[in-house]
Amino acid sequence: MTTEIPQSILDALTDVEMPRLAPEPPFPVTTEIDGQRLPTYRCGCVIVGSGAAGLRAAVELKRRGGDVVVVSQSAWGGTSACSGSDKQTLHTANTSDRGDDYKAMARAIRAGGAMDEDTAYIEAVGSGRAMASLQYLGLPLPQDELGGTLRYQTDHDEVGRATSCGPRTSRLMVKVLAEEALRLGIPIFNQTTGLRLLTDGKGAERHVAGLLAFRGRDCSADNPLGLCVLQSPTVVLAAGGPGELYRDSVFPNGCFGSLGMALEAGIEVANITEAQFGISTRREGFPWNLSGTYVQVIPHIYSVDDTGAERHFLGDYYRTTQEMASNIFRKGYQWPFHATRTLNFESSLVDLAIFRETQAGRRVFMDFNRNPLPVPGDLPFSLARLDGDVSTYLRNAGAGQDLPIDRLRHMNPLAIELYRRYKVDIAADPLEFSVNNQHMNGGVKVDIWGQSSLPGVYAVGEAAGTHGVTRPGGSALNAGQVFGTRVGEHIAASGSAHNAPEGDISRPVAKAVAAVRSLRNKDSTLTQHAVRDTVQARMSDTAGIICTPETVAGARADAARLNTEIRARGMTLSRPSELGRVVQWQQMALVSEAVLTALDHYIANGGGSRGARAICDAAGEALPEARLGPLAAYRFRTEKPEHQAEQIVVRWTGDGFDLATRPNRSFDEDVKAFFERDWPAWLTGGIYTAGAQKPAKG
Template identity: 70%
Template sequence: MTIDVRQEILDALTDVDMPRLPPEAAPSETVRRAGIEVPIYRAGCVVVGSGAAGLRAAVELKRRGDDVVIVSQSAWGGTSACSGSDKQTLHTANTADQGDNYKAMARAIRSGGAMDEDTAYVEAVGSSRMMASLQFLGLPLPQDPLGGTLRYQTDHDEVGRATSCGPRTSRLMVKVLAEEAIRLGVPFYNQTTAVKILTVGEGVGRHVVGILVMRAGDRTEQNPLGIALFISDVIVLAAGGPGELYRDSVYPNGCFGCLGLALEAGVELVNLTESQFGIGTRREGFPWNLSGTYVQAIPHIYSLDSKGVEHHFLGEYYRSTQELASNVFRKGYQWPFHATRMLEFGSSLVDLAISSETAAGRRVFMDFNRNPPPVPGDLPFSLERLDEDVGLYLGKAGAGQNRPIDRLRHMNPLAIELYRRYKIDIAEEPLEFAVNNQHMNGGIMVDTWGRSNLGGCYAVGEAAGTHGVTRPGGAALNAGQVFGTRAAEHISASGRAKRTATEDITGTAEAGIIDVLAALRTASPLTVKSIRSEVQARMSEKAGILCDQQSVAQALIEARQLNADIRARGVAYGRAAEAVRGVQWRHMALASEAVLSALDFFIRNGGGSRGARAICDAVGESLPLASAGPLEEYRFRREREADRDKQIVVRLEGDEIRLSTRANRTFDESARSFFERDWPAWLTGRIYDLADD
């Protein structure tokens, strides 16, 4: 049996048109500062980023009567709108299988360690509300005939709390939230790149007063770079993760995030050692994660050398055809690389093998028209010879077809349709892919309301470092919605965004403009292209899934030198658009140094292997095995249990990266609420902890 889905249904879930942006409001005034005519825009709150998390924050603020605007480098061009996988996941509390036990869900979310326990509970308890509100806005999550939401198991998910609209789930989230923001009258400023956060005060009293941007629409002869000033006492950083950090990346092009921007403003970051890597098609073509049914269909994975000779390389790692096929399947719900899954012939041995092939200069492909060939000396592939969990899943799915493409078409025809939209027919030709960087689990350190250490500065979505070492698939989409709402609730309760800002901060702005212009020098030998090439190569080759102490230490030395050179020489630019990129690559070089500093600190202090990376060490306790014997080159350190209880904090002091550790915040599972006792805290606003705001 094959699922028969009409083409118009496939089209609706694949081709998701985004709404047209409303006309932009004109600046309130213009002033001459630092030799240029600077347009000024005023708002109660500025949300930086137009992805799902930023839109949620803006919608919730506007609903509460706050004055909010959205600035976006490229509306509908970020990861929420442009990234995904076979059936992109939203991870929320379930209505069955213990999924509605919020405390159990919180334990699952934080199970990898290095995550605040209260944050995990906030994400768990907020998930039901987020899913219901998205459905109210029109998100087409699938239901059974009695109204229950359809669920499945995803990575780091022991219960099955995942649901999906298909490969475009997050884009559909952006669509319904954007439509609501436009309906509510939230102003958008597109082609607007944040370049400097403006602050006043000292120590704990430092707080936001505005943000400098570069806007294509504000370029004039008197302001050739289009520098503009948004005056606001509150900003929400929702610009996503540092997608340009790695050469081998599945992020859409041009995703810079805001970690360097935040560091420059004195904002503290956390958990920068923690990312996600996994198999996917690179952004040179169509960037997409190859999780879920793409690998659960069990395609043939092979490589081609420079002479075009095909290599069945996975047969050199696994002991039997059954073991090989079963672990290819398991990449569906064990998609992210994890060091421990390289052991005992687990599923991350697939990632290691693919990474080794590409490092050797071979190209790796997935062929959906062929089943895996037999491991040398073993029986051929058969659906009757699979590990019990794999055979049970395919049996329940009715995926007993002879070829991978037919199994994929049965389980998820949208997965095939999606690549066809980008001129890749996986039903006809093999698909080239690699192990890529996919998500930053660390980011800006925030509390349970999304507040950073800088007064008036909040962070939500991938910009916020709320995740620990691992997270269930789809938990990031949920976290962005939960914290977008939480930040909006807190900002609204403070009253600081009820009215448009009226302060005169042009003196502070002038100093910021001078700083931005000083970093851009037409005669600099440092170009956007040279910085990009250096940063991305270093991060992909020295800070990918396989690391060692010496290589990371050397990479850090080189990153520090690059930033010293940028400070001394600036970044070259020709056209105004290159000036924007110059600032962004200055920020990305700083973010790279911050990541490498945290990773070097972690490894030098005995840190071991966990979610993102294997820390290779000749005297490491863990040794992956292949069918031919031990893989001594990849011997790695075991994770230390104590490291799960703390996080590495990164801050910039002057030109120096400073590092420290802090213990995870805890959550008392035995605590019980009592209505009459606790209701007054809600009525009076004490729950928002506004004393220091």
């Protein structure tokens, strides 16, 4: 039986209007550099990014007396506000069959390896508080009549700890946190692009002193570059991941993150070899992940060549119609590509087949008005012939309707409404999609309080390299909320952000301005568009789901040459307003080299396929098979167990990259807290000195 949901409810959960920004305070002072007068704002903490993680850190710090501001390239325009999947998720605890054991939940979060065990436990134990506080702010997470949170299973989650208020969950999170930030009077500087971290001191005394940013509206005769200064002893990097790194991407346009800015400041980054790729519509139209019910309703998937001829290509890969349909369904909670799931006719064979179709120049579609065609020579599709886990799920969901669109309308009508808002009617027309980059699992290396290797700089959300190789779907949202809270607490406990700093900041500002100026060269043949096309094509073609040792090594060398050329010749600007984008693309080129350097190092040291990528090698141990025979070109190396126990750490020195490996931090599950023994550390603030990183050299 299908419950008809009123259109007004569907509209409210799909058309989520964001709050109007408050007027910005003025920049009260200026910093003079070589005759330029740069508007300067002094505060206790600058948070770079207005997404869910950054706003959480801002709110928590402000509540504790911190003097905090948020700077955003485009307020409410980042990944958490604009992107997502069929059901964005938070991980929380509930009844015994749904993960109320925080230690078990921590094991699930870190199961893919290359993740600190203490971080996983922090995310698990903090998840209940994160959810409850969001509900307090008004996030409409679903409950049953007795108050229990409704759950479902997602990728890399065999228990079912996920919950959702529909495809706009992350946007709703940003909305309630933004409303709270505005209520608390936190200044939000919009259309303000962070360019470089300001640092002062040397060696172990080196620390952050603020942020140099670009604001086109501030261009004037006294400030021809449109630069401004935010002087602050603490900076929180919360601008998301480097979404512009790949051509084939589901990130909204303009998502650069702050990884390049962190690298230029000499901050250590970890696990940047690790990412997520999966089926989605691309950002040229409406970017959205096709996980959850989009595939659990088992639509017909096919390709079209340049003559318009349809090709039922999945029938070449799976042995039976039941096997094919069941694995299309499993993409709902096994959404990211994973090399091992290309074996034994499992669900990532779907991704590989789609990848091969697009590589051959064919366009791929899913049609919700047709059930899958049968595998040649086998019985036709039937809901009565599905694998046990699939048929049980659909039966429990009441999804026995004849067509995929009717099953989708019953299980998740919001999925249909969402695309309709962007002029795509999946109830009437097939939906074009492909395999795209979706998330960076690595990022700034942080300790248990979110501190980076540069004193005063913190990182939260996708900017932080906390996720390891794989993670349960939606746990990134939870991690941002948990660590956003912890960062706010830690900065407040340090007392560093209670008052705006005073004193002369001209020396670090002059250094940062000189670096920006050196990038501009009207005679350079390099433009931001040329760098963009080169970087994105290289990353998608050589560092996507299919890699080989030779292509990665070659791409690394090419990326290094591009960065050498940028440093030597700079880039040209067609107009002053391009400065922010030019700096971002210079930094994205550096991020590309960093990722390829780390990936080449991993592969050269025997690294095998894990997480996002298959490392293809003619001598590899694993061979995917299809109905028509072995896929010899995609034979791949398997992962070495010892690599799960460590992380690759990368640091830019100014001349090249230093690489090292470090073991994952451990968490002893047998150690138990004892109230009287441990309470004094809380009362005295001793808990905040635990897990501190040592500053990076230089």
